[in-house]
Amino acid sequence: MDRMRATWLGLVGSMLVGASAFGGDTTVWTVDVETSGEDVFWTSPTAVDPGASSYLLTSEIQLITVDISWNGIPFGTIDVTDQIPPDQAVIMAEIPGPAPVVLVDADIAYPLPPEPATLAAHLFIELDADGFAHADVTDVVLGTIDIDLGFPFGIQTVQLEAVHIVLGLTVESTTLGDLDGDGIVGPSDLAILLANWGQGGVGDLDGSGAVGAADLAILLANWGN
Structure with a gap:
């Protein structure tokens, strides 16, 4: 199978930073979404500090699977997690606060235009004014890809029917001036x-x-x- 890249992580990568210089509260979420072409929406079960000076985001792809069909016949699910390059599977980005703030707002596509899209969507992730995270995956396009179906089929063009993504999000709410990392400026x-x-x-x-x-x-x- 052609390497399926987490293209949208590369877009966020323009904000790549090292570890934050300030301490703060850490919140961990798991974004688990699946779509067969419809828009999907996710809201975090907990909130971060909406008044933080900045948010240190760590995003890690934990699982990506695709359901495929050939000539209208379901052909199972394929795990493509290990196809994601390590430098794109985990990213860190620091976004100025306070909330509401946009973490990601990007059109994503694989492969990149002008090639016909195997997988495309618009990804929007934000923190609302109360510190809850919202992830919207909209305008989803599921295309085709050439893969080896094994003997006796060989390499065939298959249709993507659904994609399942599990993403780990860690957000550290930092307060400007909290130099010792105890969570309060003093x-x-x-x-x-x-x-x-x-x-x-x-x-x-x-x-x-x-x-x-x-x-x-x-x-x-x-x-x-």
Whole structure:
């Protein structure tokens, strides 16, 4: 089978970042959706802090299967999870808060145009004003793909009838100024900032390259959060 790529993860990858410099509460969700062409919608069972300064998102593909048919005859389900390149199966992205914020808003397609689509859809993931996540998969197109059906059929063009995706989402709600990662901005964070005054790194909240008055103002504005 041709490699089926998680193209939409590559789109999110433009926001690729390292580990967050700030601590916070961590929420884990499992997005489990299946579609045979209809729009599908998912809402998280729990919420993150809607007032966070930023959200560190980790997305991991846990399972992708496709149901196929040949000449109108159902031909089973194929697990294609291992076809996803490792650098696309797991991504990290940091999105500025507070909520509501859009995490993903992208048209996805495999293969890329102008080739006829084997799989295409529009993916929209957001955090609402209360911190709940919503994932919408709309405008779904299930096309055909050439695969080896084994003896005696060989390589045949099959129709995708349905796709099942399980995605693990981890969202860390971070508060700007929580330098020690205890979940609240307070005296210990102020001590860390002052210890790094005039230097780069921890405490450089505005990204200027050096800890200074602007960073102190940001920390004090978030005091107690």
